[in-house]
Structures are given as C-alpha cells and as structure tokens.
Amino acid sequence: MAERGARLLVVDDNKVNRLLLMRSVELLGHRVASAENGRMALEMLRAEPFDLVVLDIEMPEMDGFQVLEHMVADANLRDLPVLVTSSLEGLAHVVRCIELGADDYLHKPVNSVLLKARIGSSLEKKRLRDQQRDMVRRFATSEVAQDMQQSGFALGGRRIHAAAMFSDIRGFTSLAESQTPEETIELLNSYYTLMFEAISSHGGVVNQMIGDGLMAIFGAPLPLQEPSLSAVRAALDMQEMITLLNVERAALDKPAIRIGIGISTGDMVAGYTGTHQRATYTCIGDTVNLASRLETHTKAIGRGIVVDGATYAALENRIALEKFEPVTFKGKSVPTEVYAV
Amino acid sequence: MPTPVIDPATLSELRDTAGADFVNELATAFFEEAPGLLAELRAAWGAKSAERFRRAAHSIKSNGLTFGASTLGAMARELELGGLPADTAPLDALEREYERAAAALKELCHG
Numbered sequence: 001m002a003e004r005g006a007r008l009l010v011v012d013d014n015k016v017n018r019l020l021l022m023r024s025v026e027l028l029g030h031r032v033a034s035a036e037n038g039r040m041a042l043e044m045l046r047a048e049p050f051d052l053v054v055l056d057i058e059m060p061e062m063d064g065f066q067v068l069e070h071m072v073a074d075a076n077l078r079d080l081p082v083l084v085t086s087s088l089e090g091l092a093h094v095v096r097c098i099e100l101g102a103d104d105y106l107h108k109p110v111n112s113v114l115l116k117a118r119i120g121s122s123l124e125k126k127r128l129r130d131q132q133r134d135m136v137r138r139f140a141t142s143e144v145a146q147d148m149q150q151s152g153f154a155l156g157g158r159r160i161h162a163a164a165m166f167s168d169i170r171g172f173t174s175l176a177e178s179q180t181p182e183e184t185i186e187l188l189n190s191y192y193t194l195m196f197e198a199i200s201s202h203g204g205v206v207n208q209m210i211g212d213g214l215m216a217i218f219g220a221p222l223p224l225q226e227p228s229l230s231a232v233r234a235a236l237d238m239q240e241m242i243t244l245l246n247v248e249r250a251a252l253d254k255p256a257i258r259i260g261i262g263i264s265t266g267d268m269v270a271g272y273t274g275t276h277q278r279a280t281y282t283c284i285g286d287t288v289n290l291a292s293r294l295e296t297h298t299k300a301i302g303r304g305i306v307v308d309g310a311t312y313a314a315l316e317n318r319i320a321l322e323k324f325e326p327v328t329f330k331g332k333s334v335p336t337e338v339y340a341v
Numbered sequence: 342m343p344t345p346v347i348d349p350a351t352l353s354e355l356r357d358t359a360g361a362d363f364v365n366e367l368a369t370a371f372f373e374e375a376p377g378l379l380a381e382l383r384a385a386w387g388a389k390s391a392e393r394f395r396r397a398a399h400s401i402k403s404n405g406l407t408f409g410a411s412t413l414g415a416m417a418r419e420l421e422l423g424g425l426p427a428d429t430a431p432l433d434a435l436e437r438e439y440e441r442a443a444a445a446l447k448e449l450c451h452g
Contacts, residue, residue, distance in 0.1 A: 016371050016404045023359050023367075058399055087403040089422070109351075109407045112358040 006051035006123050010034045011041040011067070012085075013059040017108065021054055021085065028116055038062030042070055045077055052122055055102070057086040057093065068100035079129060081122040085110050157271025157284075162219030163231035163263055163311060164288045165204065166295035167195065167238065170258040172212040178255075187257070188212065194245060198237035202230040207282050215291075217283050220270040228265045228307075228314035235261045235305045236319075236341065258304070262294030265310040290336065293329040301340060309337030344412055346445040351409025368450045371404055372443060378404075379436055382420070386432060391425050401435070410442040 008030050012018040018034055025032045033050075035041035039062040045053070057064035064084060071077040084097045087108035094105040103122045106114060169175070169191065176184045192209065199206055199216045203224045208215035218234070219227035238261060246256040266287035274280055294306045301324055312321055319341070326335035356364050378401050385393035402417035416435050420426070 014400050014403060015374050016367060016407060019367055019370055020359065020407060023363055027359070058396055087399065087406070108403050 005029060005031065007031045007033070007049065008052045008054060008119070009041060009044060009050045010054045011036075011038065011059070011064070012054075012056040013037055014056070017056065017085075021110070024110070024112055024115055025054065025119070028119060030119070038064060038067040041067055045071070045080070046074075050080065051126060052119060053080060053082045054119075055082050055084050057084060057088050057097070065096060065100065068097065068102060072101050079126070081126050083115075083118055083122060085115075157269040157273075159267055160220045160223075160270045160283075161227070161265075161267055162217055162224075162270070162283065162287075163227040163265045164268065164283060164291035165199075165216040165218065165231050165235065165261060165263045166213065166292045167216075167235075167259055167261040168211075168213035168295065170260060170299070172257075175255065175257065190245060191257070194241040195238055198241055199234045201237070202234035204230060204234050205281075207280070215282075215288075217270070220268075220283060221281065226314065228263070228311045229318065231263045231265075232305070232307065232311065232315060232319055232341070235263060239304050260295050260298030260303075261305045262291045262296070262298065262307070263305070263311050264288075264290040264294060264308040265314055266290075266308075289331070290329065293336075294338070297327060297329075297338065298340075301338075303340035305341040307339050307341075309339070312337065312339040346410065346412065346441050347449060348409035348411050351406075351411075352446075352449060355408065365450045368408065368446050371408065371446070375401065375404065375439060375443070379432075379439060382435070383429070383432055386425060386429060389425060394425055395421055401439075405442065408442075408446055410446070413438045413442045 008025050010018060010021045010025060010032055011034070012021060013036050018036070022032045022034055033044065033048075035044055037059045041053070041055070042062070044050075053067075055064045055067060064086070068082065068084075071080065071082065078101070082102045084102045084105045085108055086093065086105070097105050103125075104118050106118060175187075179187075191212070192214070195214060196206055202218070203222075204216045204218040205220070206214055206216045216231075216234070218224055218231040224230055238259065242257065242259050249256060264287050266285075268283045268285035268287045270281070270283045272281055273284075290308055294308060298304060298306045306324075307321065315321065321339040321341060324338040324340055326337050328335045352364070359367070378397050382394060382397040382401070385391075385397055398417050398421035402414050402421055405411075405414035405417055413435070416431070416438055420431060420435065426432070
C-alpha cells in the first residue's frame with residue numbers, strides 16, 4: 001500500500017474532534033472512515049481492511065485501552081498501526097498505550113505537522129512489514145508464515161499426528177527430454193499451481209518441491225480435524241485436475257501426464273530444520289518415509305493413489321478403497337497394509 | 342493585557358491547516374454539541390458521578406482548546422482534574438465562559 005491513498009479509521013466519540021481528525025487525514029490524501037466508540041471501531045476493523053487507526057482513549061461503551069487490548073489479542077489486527085490521540089494528561093496513559101502496542105501518542109489538539117509525520121512513518125513501517133510478510137509467504141506457505149509470526153522462528157521439532165503425502169509425475173525424465181526446457185518449466189508451473197490449489201483447499205501444506213515431485217503435510221503446522229480424510233480428498237482432486245490438464249494438453253497435441261500419490265498417517269516430528277541462515281519447515285519420521293514408499297508403489301500396482309492401513313482406518317469407509325497385498329518395504333521389518341483408490 | 346476569549350493564533354493556525362470553510366462547519370458542530378456536554382456536566386454533578394463529570398469536563402476542555410478558547414479550556418481542565426466541586430458555582434462560571442467563547446467564535450467565523 002502506498003503511503004498516499006491509504007485507508008484510515010478515525011475513532012473518537014467527540015464530534016468536533018472526529019470531524020477535525022477526519023479532515024486532517026483527508027487533506028493528507030488518505031481515505032477515511034470513522035467510528036464513534038471502540039466497539040464500533042472493532043466491528044469495522046474486523047469487517048474491512050484498514051492501513052492505520054487514529055484512536056481516542058476516552059470513549060463510552062469501549063474505550064481506547066480496551067480497543068488496543070482486543071487488537072493485540074487478534075492475529076489479524078495485531079500488526080495494524082495505531083496512533084493514539086488524546087487530551088488525557090499524565091505520562092501513565094502514554095506509557096500504557098505504548099505498552100499495549102500503540103505506535104505513538106499525540107496530545108490533543110493534534111499538531112497537523114506532527115500528525116502528518118506520524119501517519120507517514122507508521123504507514124511506511126506497515127508497508128515494509130507487509131512486504132516482508134509477502135516475501136515469507138512466497139518462500140514458505142501462509143501456514144508456516146503464520147506459525148512463525150505466532151511462535152517465532154526456532155530450530156527444533158515437536159511430535160505431531162498428521163498425514164504425509166508424496167506425489168510425482170510418471171515418466172517425467174523422458175517427457176522432459178522430448179520437449180524444450182521452456183515447455184518443461186511451463187508444464188511444471190501449471191502442475192504445481194493445480195497441485196497447490198488442490199492441497200491447500202483441503203488444509204494441506206506443500207513443504208517440499210523437488211523437480212516433479214512434491215511432499216505435503218496435512219495436520220501441521222496447524223492442526224486439522226481429520227488429516228487422513230483431507231489428504232485423500234486432496235489426492236482425488238489432484239487426479240481430477242490432472243485429467244482436466246490432459247484434456248487441454250490433448251487439444252495442443254501434447255502427451256498426457258500421469259501422477260502417482262502415496263499417503264500415510266501417523267506420528268511424525270515437525271519443525272524447522274537447517275541453520276539459522278537457511279531453514280525449512282518439514283516433517284520427518286517413519287510415517288513420512290512410508291508415504292514416499294507408497295508413492296513409488298503406485299507404479300507396481302498401477303494405481304494413482306495408494307494409502308497405508310492407518311489412513312484406511314481413519315477414513316472409516318467414507319471413501320471406497322480396494323485392499324492390496326501387504327508389502328514389506330525396504331527398511332521395514334513388518335509388512336505394510338496397502339489400499340488404493 | 343487581558344487574555345482574548347479566542348486565541349487568534351490558534352484559530353488562524355486551525356484555518357490554515359483545515360481551511361476556513363471547514364472551520365466554520367466545525368464551529369457549528371461545536372455549538373450543537375457543547376450545550377449537551379454542559380448539561381451532562383451538570384447532570385453528573387447532580388448524580389455525584391465523578392467519572393461522568395471528569396469525562397464531560399475533558400470533552401469541553403478538548404473542544405475549547407481546539408478553537409483557541411483558552412480560558413474555557415483552562416476552566417474545564419480544572420474541573421477535569423479537580424474532581425466534583427462542593428457547589429455549582431464553577432459550573433455556572435464555565436457556562437458563562439462558554440457563552441462568551443461561543444459568541445466570540447460566532448463573530449469570528451460568521452460575522
């Protein structure tokens with residue numbers, strides 16, 4: 001958001017103060033809305049996007065301190081800059097506002113030059129913060145970005161119950177050799193766009209992309225009610241999207257692609273691994289390895305989606321699956337139950 | 342030299358930053374709101390509610406100072422910080438000062 005043309009909310013119960021503040025903000029080239037008390041202000045802040053709040057303290061129904069407290073407790077409003085304007089005297093009020101997260105405290109009547117400077121600097125800070133968040137979102141997922149914002153970045157893991165998914169494109173290497181590099185990258189971009197859409201619409205998080213393969217987690221960093229069911233539903237959507245993509249490709253005289261998906265459910269360790277300079281959010285453990293083995297197994301049994309016994313059990317027959325011969329995968333001492341869609 | 346009812350420097354600065362026409366509208370809003378605030382101050386005194394009294398005085402102070410009504414602002418400030426007075430004499434004085442300030446402001450804005 002540019003510094004000019006930002007959207008501000010002026011909150012003041014006193015009409016003269018409110019009109020004057022709105023006028024001052026408009027003269028700075030910003031758009032402005034107003035609220036007469038804290039309760040109204042919070043309703044508006046939760047309903048529409050704003051870039052900055054100019055907040056009075058003394059108000060009926062809900063005062064400015066309470067508004068600040070509610071904003072701090074709300075993940076969506078926590079980072080919204082607030083300038084407090086009040087004619088309350090005493091340093092204690094100023095300190096309390098700053099401690100509750102206000103950017104600054106301006107005494108009324110507000111000096112217009114000071115107001116302009118404070119609004120400009122608060123909007124600039126917000127712009128940089130938004131930019132940083134967008135950047136984190138591009139390289140991580142919004143769930144990881146949110147997790148990092150809430151609990152901060154720390155290397156180390158925790159044990160979670162989740163579903164792991166691996167997916168890749170069949171015969172991708174020979175496909176890549178038969179077309180130009182540009183075509184390959186374009187195909188990968190369409191493929192990833194469709195897969196991300198299918199996975200995230202069911203609450204999953206893609207945390208690895210390696211060539212034509214991807215790994216996704218259902219149930220971390222944010223918990224899901226039914227990770228196994230979400231993962232299988234996402235897999236069904238992914239296969240359907242590939243079918244649609246193939247219709248488009250056929251029209252362009254390009255060969256169809258096929259994908260294999262393996263899903264397993266169980267305990268795993270999730271967290272940030274790497275170094276403080278470069279880290280990634282990932283999940284590790286037997287469950288994850290098993291999902292990868294199941295994905296490879298799709299080729300052996302000629303099916304698009306293969307899941308383990310724990311995933312099958314969690315579905316409680318809500319999605320029809322066919323039972324296959326149990327397989328003893330490499331590195332496992334006991335056979336794994338295998339089911340396919 | 343006596344303090345002017347409306348400080349000319351404050352009013353002219355307000356006009357410079359917000360525009361003279363807007364200041365006229367703002368003064369009209371003040372004339373509409375202030376009697377309610379003065380009545381609330383008196384009602385709060387009658388109900389012996391120090392908190393309501395402080396709030397109403399606070400609003401009058403804030404609005405008075407906006408227009409450069411320095412004496413009105415100072416009197417309201419004393420009430421805001423001083424708590425409930427023993428009798429209504431300070432309220433009568435504040436109302437008289439408001440009438441003076443409003444008349445002067447009307448003169449300056451619409452005269």
